[in-house]
Amino acid sequence: MSENILQGLTLLLIVKVSFLILIALFIVFLFIVFNQIGTLSKTIEQKDTGVLKVIAFILIILALSLFLTGLVIL
Amino acid sequence: MADIFVASEIEQNKEEPKKKEAQQTEKNGKPLSIGGKIGLFSTFTLRPEGLNFKDQNDKETVFLFLRKHFITNVPWIILSLILLFIPPIIWILTSGRNLFPFPLPPGYLIIVIGFYYLGVLTYIFISFLNWFFNVSLVTDERVVDIDYSDIVYHDVAVTKLDLIEDIDYTQAGFVRSFFDYGDLFIQTAGEKVHFDFLAIPKPKKATNIIENLMGGDKNV
Numbered sequence: 001m002s003e004n005i006l007q008g009l010t011l012l013l014i015v016k017v018s019f020l021i022l023i024a025l026f027i028v029f030l031f032i033v034f035n036q037i038g039t040l041s042k043t044i045e046q047k048d049t050g051v052l053k054v055i056a057f058i059l060i061i062l063a064l065s066l067f068l069t070g071l072v073i074l
Numbered sequence: 075m076a077d078i079f080v081a082s083e084i085e086q087n088k089e090e091p092k093k094k095e096a097q098q099t100e101k102n103g104k105p106l107s108i109g110g111k112i113g114l115f116s117t118f119t120l121r122p123e124g125l126n127f128k129d130q131n132d133k134e135t136v137f138l139f140l141r142k143h144f145i146t147n148v149p150w151i152i153l154s155l156i157l158l159f160i161p162p163i164i165w166i167l168t169s170g171r172n173l174f175p176f177p178l179p180p181g182y183l184i185i186v187i188g189f190y191y192l193g194v195l196t197y198i199f200i201s202f203l204n205w206f207f208n209v210s211l212v213t214d215e216r217v218v219d220i221d222y223s224d225i226v227y228h229d230v231a232v233t234k235l236d237l238i239e240d241i242d243y244t245q246a247g248f249v250r251s252f253f254d255y256g257d258l259f260i261q262t263a264g265e266k267v268h269f270d271f272l273a274i275p276k277p278k279k280a281t282n283i284i285e286n287l288m289g290g291d292k293n294v
Contacts, residue, residue: 073181
């Protein structure tokens with residue numbers, strides 16, 4: 001009985017760590033996207049690229065929020 | 075008396091380009107964005123305002139701004155809509171039962187769903203960026219082709235108008251004919267032999283503009 005609980009807890013811990021690593025990698029990916037938008041905006045200057053930077057930034061904020069939420073509730 | 079005639083002639087000359095622009099704008103009943111501002115969804119703009127690119131010369135003018143026709147975005151838009159609606163549909167079909175092989179605590183479910191929707195939003199955003207940053211420009215001196223794909227890859231190819239050897243376009247299929255878009259191919263004598271502007275709107279008009287610019291006619 002206690003072995004089963006221990007196995008369940010270990011499994012949940014593995015899932016938790018996996019999720020956090022996945023979200024962390026996702027945040028890195030979003031930073032690369034944000035950086036690429038900056039680079040391409042310099043290559044071709046258009047008026048509305050600012051909007052895209054804002055959207056990319058919002059996605060980073062959302063991903064960071066998800067990471068912190070995961071850290072707290074998982 | 076003679077002065078009056080001179081003045082009216084000058085006025086006529088000034089008005090001529092305006093008339094020409096107006097005629098081009100109203101052609102086919104659709105605005106062609108002449109001297110137009112480039113928005114997030116612009117695909118074909120003549121003499122775009124407020125557009126500059128890296129290594130642009132001081133006196134160089136951009137005559138034509140091209141992106142893929144917006145209709146080419148339909149596949150990923152449909153896929154995104156399907157992905158957005160999958161979780162609620164599954165929820166309704168399974169009446170909120172747990173689909174995982176083991177009981178999942180509610181906290182995990184929130185993170186799983188949150189991560190799923192973040193992934194879908196990122197997919198939508200990146201698909202839009204792939205379309206947005208794939209731009210082709212035609213200036214009075216050269217042709218610039220900016221290719222961007224898979225986030226980490228971007229390629230900027232430039233060739234002078236003098237080096238263009240051949241230019242042609244294809245517009246095959248019902249959808250392409252209906253929405254008036256096609257592929258424009260430029261063959262050059264430069265380092266990069268082929269310049270492909272794929273799925274651009276009004277390929278015939280774009281071909282004519284490039285040909286005119288090659289012939290030194292800037293009145294496009």
